[in-house]
Amino acid sequence: MSVLRGFLWLSLLWLAGDLVVSLGDLPLSPGVVGLMLLTTVFVLRGRMHEDVAAAAQPLIMLLAMLIMPGVVGVFWVLDQISGHWLAVGLALTLGTLLSVASTLWLMRRLLPATPSEVIATAQDKTS
Amino acid sequence: MSLAVVDHLDTPMLAIALSIGAYLAGMALFRRLGSPGWCPPVLLASLLLAAALKAAGIAYVDYRQGAQWLMLLLGPATVALAVPLYQQMHHIRALWRPLLVCLPVSTVLAACYALLIAWALGAPPELLASLAPKSVTAPIAMGITERLGGSVPILMGGLLITGVAATACVSLFGRLLKITDQRLLGLALGINGHAIGTVRAFELGPTAGAFASLGMTLTGVLTALMMPLAWRLASMLG
Numbered sequence: 001m002s003v004l005r006g007f008l009w010l011s012l013l014w015l016a017g018d019l020v021v022s023l024g025d026l027p028l029s030p031g032v033v034g035l036m037l038l039t040t041v042f043v044l045r046g047r048m049h050e051d052v053a054a055a056a057q058p059l060i061m062l063l064a065m066l067i068m069p070g071v072v073g074v075f076w077v078l079d080q081i082s083g084h085w086l087a088v089g090l091a092l093t094l095g096t097l098l099s100v101a102s103t104l105w106l107m108r109r110l111l112p113a114t115p116s117e118v119i120a121t122a123q124d125k126t127s
Numbered sequence: 128m129s130l131a132v133v134d135h136l137d138t139p140m141l142a143i144a145l146s147i148g149a150y151l152a153g154m155a156l157f158r159r160l161g162s163p164g165w166c167p168p169v170l171l172a173s174l175l176l177a178a179a180l181k182a183a184g185i186a187y188v189d190y191r192q193g194a195q196w197l198m199l200l201l202g203p204a205t206v207a208l209a210v211p212l213y214q215q216m217h218h219i220r221a222l223w224r225p226l227l228v229c230l231p232v233s234t235v236l237a238a239c240y241a242l243l244i245a246w247a248l249g250a251p252p253e254l255l256a257s258l259a260p261k262s263v264t265a266p267i268a269m270g271i272t273e274r275l276g277g278s279v280p281i282l283m284g285g286l287l288i289t290g291v292a293a294t295a296c297v298s299l300f301g302r303l304l305k306i307t308d309q310r311l312l313g314l315a316l317g318i319n320g321h322a323i324g325t326v327r328a329f330e331l332g333p334t335a336g337a338f339a340s341l342g343m344t345l346t347g348v349l350t351a352l353m354m355p356l357a358w359r360l361a362s363m364l365g
Binding site: 007010011013014017027028029030031032034035036037038039042043048052053055056057059060062063064065066067068069070071072073074075076077080081084086087088090091092093094095096097098099100101102103104106107108110111112 | 142146147149150168169170172173176177180187190191194195197198200201202203204205206207208209210211212213214216222224225228229232233236237240241242244245248249250251254258261262265266267269270271273274278279280281282283284285287288289292293296297300301304306308310311314315318319320322344347348351352355356358359
């Protein structure tokens, strides 16, 4: 029952997101608005909703399966990008190489090594 | 004969059963192969599913129509990402200053590098719209690409390649630059390699995994907020 109640909350928040998107004519997906609404609710309450957490866990574990119908379509659209193999290939591989390098460089300069985090890292290694 | 059977099964349940069966078979095959890092299990499952559809003579359009019922769950599942995000809230509170600078910059760069390269090599606008959210976690990225007028299947292929490339690049740079900070490696994996990178981060340790899921969700939300507006502006100017 807890999972069902949680699922009802998630569905209602998605519907609320859909309402916000269509009323505000926003270029957002309803799920993302629902995600932000739910995070706001958690932050305002200062804790998570037990039922929502119980429903969220199995749904998130199912995510990989839920995107499969989209992934399978790749094999039917390969001819559409046949003229742009180089553009797609380089954009994905070289683009990712550059963005990983930028993130690491930027975070290395900005992230302070706080004592508590050093301990946390040490704990990860021993466990 | 198999064709005749399929023709009688004109119900979404067939697409749902095929998807679940292929997913479970793909996961089993993935474990049998020793869980290779370069090959996400969803790719194996999709290959099996594509083979099954071809063998049974089911058109992708028909399959997708039935699978829509399954994909409806993507909506509440996206909302559910608020739970892991809230669980990482103490990290956001502790590091909000560097995150506030790094996340938007990294998110914009992840999209811009790819878009600039593809655009310079002559990719048409529809293809650019399919590649733009390539570093965003799939459920959010699908919504973005639909808004931009791109193709979801092309995006999914791009997501797979990006995830695998990001995982390889982070281990490469991590070794070259001798980075051992789990927070850094985790963030780089989550921001650039979405769910595929996050899975790898959890293999490095719980701290890396936590920071990867944080980076993944925030990148997704930020991109969803910024990209459609930027796209509207760009198409108005262009």
